[in-house]
Amino acid sequence: MIKIALKDIRIFLRDIKGLLLTFLLPIVLITLFGLAFGGLARNSAKDRPANIYVADLDSSAASIQTIQKLDSLDEIALTPISLAVGKENVMNGNKLAMLVFYQGFGDSIESGGTEPVELFYDDARELEANLIQYALISNLMEIMGSQSIRKKIMKSVNQRFPDIDSSIMANIEDEIALQFTPVSNKEDTLSATTTIGSQIGSLKVSPLARKKSIDWALIQSFAGTAVMMLLFGVAAIGSSLLGERDEGTLKRLLYAPMNPLQILFGKMLYSMLLATIQLIVMLAFTVWVLGLEINGNLFYVFLLIITTAYACASFGVFIASISGSRKQAESLATIVILIMSAIGGSMIPLFFMPAFMRKMAVVTINYWSIQGFFDTLGRNAGFMDIALSIAMLLLIGTAMTVVSAFLFRKHIYKVA
Amino acid sequence: MIEIRRIKKAFGKTEAVRGVTLTVSKGEFFGLLGPNGAGKTTTINILSTLLKPDAGTVRIGGYDVQREAAQCKQLIGVVPQELALYDDLSAMENLIFWGRLYNIKRADAAERSLEMLRLFELDHRRNSLLKTFSGGMKRRVNIAAAMIHRPEILLMDEPTVGVDPQSRHQIYQILAQFSAQGITIIYTTHQMDEVEKLCSRIGIIDHGKLIACGTLDELRAFSGDSQLIVVTFENIQPDKLEMLKKKFSQSVKIADDRLSFKTENVAADLPPLISLCTELGLIIRHVAIERANLETIFLSLTGRKLRE
Ligand SMILES: Nc1ncnc2c1ncn2[C@@H]1O[C@H](COP(=O)(O)OP(=O)(O)OP(=O)(O)O)[C@@H](O)[C@H]1O
Numbered sequence A: 001m002i003k004i005a006l007k008d009i010r011i012f013l014r015d016i017k018g019l020l021l022t023f024l025l026p027i028v029l030i031t032l033f034g035l036a037f038g039g040l041a042r043n044s045a046k047d048r049p050a051n052i053y054v055a056d057l058d059s060s061a062a063s064i065q066t067i068q069k070l071d072s073l074d075e076i077a078l079t080p081i082s083l084a085v086g087k088e089n090v091m092n093g094n095k096l097a098m099l100v101f102y103q104g105f106g107d108s109i110e111s112g113g114t115e116p117v118e119l120f121y122d123d124a125r126e127l128e129a130n131l132i133q134y135a136l137i138s139n140l141m142e143i144m145g146s147q148s149i150r151k152k153i154m155k156s157v158n159q160r161f162p163d164i165d166s167s168i169m170a171n172i173e174d175e176i177a178l179q180f181t182p183v184s185n186k187e188d189t190l191s192a193t194t195t196i197g198s199q200i201g202s203l204k205v206s207p208l209a210r211k212k213s214i215d216w217a218l219i220q221s222f223a224g225t226a227v228m229m230l231l232f233g234v235a236a237i238g239s240s241l242l243g244e245r246d247e248g249t250l251k252r253l254l255y256a257p258m259n260p261l262q263i264l265f266g267k268m269l270y271s272m273l274l275a276t277i278q279l280i281v282m283l284a285f286t287v288w289v290l291g292l293e294i295n296g297n298l299f300y301v302f303l304l305i306i307t308t309a310y311a312c313a314s315f316g317v318f319i320a321s322i323s324g325s326r327k328q329a330e331s332l333a334t335i336v337i338l339i340m341s342a343i344g345g346s347m348i349p350l351f352f353m354p355a356f357m358r359k360m361a362v363v364t365i366n367y368w369s370i371q372g373f374f375d376t377l378g379r380n381a382g383f384m385d386i387a388l389s390i391a392m393l394l395l396i397g398t399a400m401t402v403v404s405a406f407l408f409r410k411h412i413y414k415v416a
Numbered sequence B: 001m002i003e004i005r006r007i008k009k010a011f012g013k014t015e016a017v018r019g020v021t022l023t024v025s026k027g028e029f030f031g032l033l034g035p036n037g038a039g040k041t042t043t044i045n046i047l048s049t050l051l052k053p054d055a056g057t058v059r060i061g062g063y064d065v066q067r068e069a070a071q072c073k074q075l076i077g078v079v080p081q082e083l084a085l086y087d088d089l090s091a092m093e094n095l096i097f098w099g100r101l102y103n104i105k106r107a108d109a110a111e112r113s114l115e116m117l118r119l120f121e122l123d124h125r126r127n128s129l130l131k132t133f134s135g136g137m138k139r140r141v142n143i144a145a146a147m148i149h150r151p152e153i154l155l156m157d158e159p160t161v162g163v164d165p166q167s168r169h170q171i172y173q174i175l176a177q178f179s180a181q182g183i184t185i186i187y188t189t190h191q192m193d194e195v196e197k198l199c200s201r202i203g204i205i206d207h208g209k210l211i212a213c214g215t216l217d218e219l220r221a222f223s224g225d226s227q228l229i230v231v232t233f234e235n236i237q238p239d240k241l242e243m244l245k246k247k248f249s250q251s252v253k254i255a256d257d258r259l260s261f262k263t264e265n266v267a268a269d270l271p272p273l274i275s276l277c278t279e280l281g282l283i284i285r286h287v288a289i290e291r292a293n294l295e296t297i298f299l300s301l302t303g304r305k306l307r308e
């Protein structure tokens, strides 16, 4: 098994064209996608501020202040409008979206309830709306965060300890206020709220976790391109199995005293090794040259690389085992890979897709791998967060391996 | 060493092998001669455990090829009809790789590979990629690859296709050497001169059946140690040929535009045969009288020429 893999590696290293295709092309693609997505994100966020309506039905000090703060941001420009006219214009397609502050916004911040804010958007422009939404949520949380959370904590303390002395209560409030005052340092804010959050237990601080923005453009470019390129690579290796059949070397392999399945697994092992190296090279390039910051645990990243490589390797032999000839395998692979990449998020980011597309995507290797990479590279996800991705990759891989093994046995008789 | 018992193999409607029984003893150089599609490759594939016969058994060195495939595989080296080698590896790398599959240590495999390449006079090209080799050179490596694990039995399926006469001669010498070392060889071909030159015993296979088997002398005797009258006609007239067969002798064999008749006494049989042909209005192009060689034996057995 290992010997067969080593032999293939030796042959591979001789093939300059193949080497370039395997390592250089993905790097070029990642860079291109990175520029494209990065440009897209910046277009609607920084370069050109997204111009949307704002309807302030509350007109409280809090809402006015929030609107001012939002408007002062580079990414967002707000035009005040009445609710009815704004809605009409969005529906007519004249404006992308409208942000509405309902009556009671100010009060709810004071009282620590949920703030009645709503974003209406043109459903024909879901793509852009998603980006706006992303920018709004993170900024809104930042602006309202300190005030609102302070109130929420107090409310929660009050509920839990109703008999508490009012002077102690005031003390606590001062203490919390002190923690929040220098809002300038965001890192501090985050750590402060988290500590208090964990003390109080019931407090939900999740919106703040988003504060550190993830470089989704780069992660998307890396993960999307990587999986797609990997699939093309392993499909070629899989079809080489049929090539060996046509050239007669498979026959000679079968003369040797070993289980025929070892030939299959040898090919898979080679695919996996190559895919792993490819992924590591691509990731290294994205980190060192394109400047991606890895937020998550490196071990989980590696785990994901291995399982992605495994799923891809099994895809390669699977395609070969269901095809009658090398040519057939190659064209089938191209079609399947393009479809998987299209629906699985390699070409178009998953979060741009409508829900039904995302549901379809779960059958693809691309989907789980890209999800996993977002979790591990983008945010510091725990094991349980990526467990599903890893489990699904293993499941898809194993299912395809089993089918391949079964069909390969049948193919042996075709050799002779 | 090799015992084949009534093996059969069909591919759909094509009955490739139809009940072949054959025993080859240790050290024998056995030639399996047959035209295209006779079932040679199918037989070799069954012997090399790649194909499961529909019926019958094969034992190699006492092991059943189906149930004890692993032991059989250690005993046999196979030279397939195709050039089963990696073009992007050098001759040495190819041989070492194939040797390693038999769990030979790397250093040993390298040593044996070099030894083999010397034997086949290719050692000066040992580090060149195989794709730079000529067809004849590749054929030689193809044979060498089957010998790396030093098998006791060598199964060869038309190993000299496309080899120039000089290299062919060299291959024959090496094979004779192997044979002298006590290696059992089964050599399939449709070239009778190869078999005549090399083999101690010969089997003739046609349409999946072994129609004759023995030493060259035995085969001659089997076909009556007679001579063969072969008459070729200008045009094909099957009905007239049938008539001739009826009037002259049922042992006349007819194939296409040609009849063959085996006889112990050419002087007595030839004149009446010719006059009968003229009588029937058959125009004779060519008449030949041949001493029995494998070609004529095959012709007398099947009525067909070997190479068609
Ligand atoms: N895998 C297969 N599927 C279908 N038919 C086959 C297969 N292999 C062989 N045959 C048929 O079986 C018959 C015998 O084939 P085989 O390859 O054994 O002949 P051969 O004696 O080796 O001929 P050649 O001299 O051309 O190599 C042929 O009619 C061939 O078409």
Ligand SMILES: [Mg+2]
Pocket: B040, B041, B042, B081, B157
């Ligand atoms: Mg053949």
